[in-house]
Amino acid sequence: xxxxxxxxxADALKMATPLVFAALAALITRQAGMFNMGVEGMILCSAxxxxxxxxxxxxxxxxxxxxxxxxxxTGMIIAFSSLTGKTDLYLTCIAFNLMAAGGTxxxxxxxxxxxxxxxxxxxxxxxxxxxxxxxxxxxxxxxxVSGQSLLTYLAVLSVFLVWFLLKKTRIGxxxxxxxxxxxxxxxxxxxxxxxxxxxxxxxxIFAGLSGAFLSMSWVTFFMxxxxxxxxxxxxxxxxxAGGAPVGSALASLLFGFADSLSITLKxxxxxxxxxxxxIPYLATILAIIITSVIAINKRRRIEKGTAKAAAEE
Amino acid sequence: MKKFASxxxxxxxxxxxxxxxxxxxxxxSTPAAGGSSAAASTPADKGGKGKIAYIVGNxxxxxxxxxxxxxxxxxxxxxxxxxxFELGDATKADKYEDGILDALDQGYEYIVGSSTYLExxxxxADEYPDVKFVGFDEKKDDADLxxxxxxxxxxxxxGSYLVGMMAAAMSETGxxxxxxxxxxxxINDFVTGYIQGVMxxxxxxxxxxxxxxxxxxxxxxxxxxxxxxxxxxxxNKADVFYQVAGGSGDGLFEACVExxxxxxxxxxxxxxxxxxxxxxxxxxxxLTSMLKEVGNSFVSLFHQIxxxxxxxxxxxxxxxGLAQDSVGYVDNAFxxxxxxxxxxxxxxxxxxxVKAGELTVKSYYDFADEAEFNAFVEAAx
Numbered sequence: 246x247x248x249x250x251x252x253x254x255a256d257a258l259k260m261a262t263p264l265v266f267a268a269l270a271a272l273i274t275r276q277a278g279m280f281n282m283g284v285e286g287m288i289l290c291s292a293x294x295x296x297x298x299x300x301x302x303x304x305x306x307x308x309x310x311x312x313x314x315x316x317x318x319t320g321m322i323i324a325f326s327s328l329t330g331k332t333d334l335y336l337t338c339i340a341f342n343l344m345a346a347g348g349t350x351x352x353x354x355x356x357x358x359x360x361x362x363x364x365x366x367x368x369x370x371x372x373x374x375x376x377x378x379x380x381x382x383x384x385x386x387x388x389x390v391s392g393q394s395l396l397t398y399l400a401v402l403s404v405f406l407v408w409f410l411l412k413k414t415r416i417g418x419x420x421x422x423x424x425x426x427x428x429x430x431x432x433x434x435x436x437x438x439x440x441x442x443x444x445x446x447x448x449x450i451f452a453g454l455s456g457a458f459l460s461m462s463w464v465t466f467f468m469x470x471x472x473x474x475x476x477x478x479x480x481x482x483x484x485x486a487g488g489a490p491v492g493s494a495l496a497s498l499l500f501g502f503a504d505s506l507s508i509t510l511k512x513x514x515x516x517x518x519x520x521x522x523x524i525p526y527l528a529t530i531l532a533i534i535i536t537s538v539i540a541i542n543k544r545r546r547i548e549k550g551t552a553k554a555a556a557e558e
Numbered sequence: 559m560k561k562f563a564s565x566x567x568x569x570x571x572x573x574x575x576x577x578x579x580x581x582x583x584x585x586x587s588t589p590a591a592g593g594s595s596a597a598a599s600t601p602a603d604k605g606g607k608g609k610i611a612y613i614v615g616n617x618x619x620x621x622x623x624x625x626x627x628x629x630x631x632x633x634x635x636x637x638x639x640x641x642x643f644e645l646g647d648a649t650k651a652d653k654y655e656d657g658i659l660d661a662l663d664q665g666y667e668y669i670v671g672s673s674t675y676l677e678x679x680x681x682x683a684d685e686y687p688d689v690k691f692v693g694f695d696e697k698k699d700d701a702d703l704x705x706x707x708x709x710x711x712x713x714x715x716x717g718s719y720l721v722g723m724m725a726a727a728m729s730e731t732g733x734x735x736x737x738x739x740x741x742x743x744x745i746n747d748f749v750t751g752y753i754q755g756v757m758x759x760x761x762x763x764x765x766x767x768x769x770x771x772x773x774x775x776x777x778x779x780x781x782x783x784x785x786x787x788x789x790x791x792x793x794n795k796a797d798v799f800y801q802v803a804g805g806s807g808d809g810l811f812e813a814c815v816e817x818x819x820x821x822x823x824x825x826x827x828x829x830x831x832x833x834x835x836x837x838x839x840x841x842x843x844x845l846t847s848m849l850k851e852v853g854n855s856f857v858s859l860f861h862q863i864x865x866x867x868x869x870x871x872x873x874x875x876x877x878x879g880l881a882q883d884s885v886g887y888v889d890n891a892f893x894x895x896x897x898x899x900x901x902x903x904x905x906x907x908x909x910x911x912v913k914a915g916e917l918t919v920k921s922y923y924d925f926a927d928e929a930e931f932n933a934f935v936e937a938a939x
Contacts, residue, residue, distance in 0.1 A: 358618075360616055364835070469778055508786050512772055518775060519775070
């Protein structure tokens with residue numbers, strides 16, 4: 246066995262990128278009090294949007310903007326039906342994901358005549374990989390940190406931008422206020438639906454970036470169903486971290502590693518592949534159990550403390 | 559406003575039906591195939607040729623189902639009344655039987671469906687003794703087949719054997735790969751033939767080329783497939799990749815472009831598919847493709863039926879291999895340019911030997927059980 250572990254880590258970062266974006270997308274709506282399962286379908290639509298815009302616009306950047314635009318539009322569709330139409334968000338998201346699965350194939354068929362993938366029918370564009378000067382010459386670190394996709398760096402940056410947005414800006418405070426207690430927020434003059442729309446807009450941008458990464462960086466075409474649950478994984482990553490940006494990114498990274506590990510083990514060992522495919526999901530369940538146990542303990546300690554304080558009075 | 563949610567749900571379902579089941583209308587509205595639309599509207603002037611229902615998941619896969627459709631188009635041109643029924647992917651599995659019953663209700667005399675639908679067809683065979691059922695890409699003991707059912711089985715191991723020889727010959731690193739979508743008996747038969755081809759090449763030429771095999775466990779996850787292949791190129795030093803992975807295979811070709819290695823396509827001529835498309839430069843890694851001529855097999859089957867020579871058909875499994883030109887490999891200019899002549903000759907010789915019955919290629923169906931197959935795969939690693 247002769248495994249290149251440095252490249253393995255670099256790959257895990259790459260594989261975590263769409264998950265980080267998906268987690269950030271889900272996180273912002275969660276902070277506004279909405280559990281958005283529609284991320285999966287939004288990413289799928291954006292992945293198709295990216296390649297279509299890139300092909301007809303003739304540039305990778307048009308594609309990237311197109312992917313973000315489709316993310317925004319799909320976010321607005323869910324927001325409209327849930328906030329203005331007052332539908333049940335879960336049902337809307339399920340319906341939306343089903344619609345995205347069929348609708349993307351339908352649109353692909355209309356535009357290209359293909360029902361499976363755009364590999365042959367739409368020109369491939371790739372978001373460039375960036376070699377960072379100086380850092381790329383550092384032995385081990387250079388191979389991990391340098392040479393990643395532009396979007397991978399943007400993902401890292403986005404984690405801190407989202408943290409800044411939520412903790413340090415007025416709009417972030419409002420989003421969190423609506424999430425904590427919508428009636429209280431409304432009583433001080435915050436428009437709950439407006440904040441909901443804004444959070445879905447941010448969600449759409451990140452879903453768009455996730456989709457663009459899948460169809461213009463990881464591979465350079467769209468294929469039906471190509472998200473394959475990565476949206477849901479991102480959703481559970483942010484859930485594990487309780488909606489904290491940095492924690493969600495770390496959880497996504499954990500999934501990226503689990504995914505990368507399952508691929509390497511598949512090639513290097515004789516474990517049954519079905520078992521290896523379970524690793525990321527097994528990691529999810531374990532991580533959720535651990536985080537919820539921690540949360541319960543914390544709550545119990547607080548309750549004990551208040552009970553004690555009450556007794557002392 | 560629960561009503562709105564239900565409207566949305568209905569819209570979603572309608573859309574997914576349009577996307578997945580759109581084939582009925584599309585096949586009827588493409589008259590390119592020698593007047594099929596006219597044929598569908600006036601079955602009475604069919605001159606006695608039968609009505610065929612072609613049951614597929616989805617057209618547009620650029621391989622298996624489309625190859626069958628091409629064959630059906632030829633039959634349409636010859637005056638058969640063929641209608642294609644697209645029943646959707648595995649999530650619609652509960653509707654498969656309804657779809658086939660629908661075709662039966664419309665009076666189709668021949669029902670042609672892949673292995674996916676074989677069990678359902680066998681179940682219906684007794685109830686509809688006047689209808690003939692054709693299951694393709696599956697092997698069944700004759701004892702298990704009712705009198706009005708036939709199975710067409712393709713010897714994919716024979717075609718894979720030949721490309722396996724080529725892979726071994728073309729490898730500079732001494733490792734080649736075969737990456738599959740989801741493991742099942744037919745897919746394992748591809749793998750078996752390929753590994754046997756590599757091993758026989760080793761034995762004949764004194765080389766020691768290894769085979770690494772992996773499954774992505776999805777037909778539509780090209781991203782994971784690409785990663786898998788890059789990992790094999792890096793850690794196993796594999797430099798020739800054979801894809802038996804449906805849509806996921808497109809990821810394999812990208813990995814080959816990126817890692818500067820060779821690829822082998824499957825089912826149809828994938829070099830030509832890319833050359834004719836928007837990304838012709840991606841074709842330049844595909845040395846050849848293992849062909850599985852589903853469409854041709856339909857044409858020859860129905861010719862045989864037309865001639866009335868049906869004793870060997872109904873109630874039997876028909877195996878079609880190199881000898882029947884139902885499997886093979888693409889021999890195009892790119893192949894001739896890049897594969898040395900002695901390798902090409904060796905492949906042609908082996909093909910001739912298989913055709914003549916002098917050489918038998920190992921098949922997955924020869925293994926006693928799964929463990930024996932796994933040991934075979936492991937021994938090649």
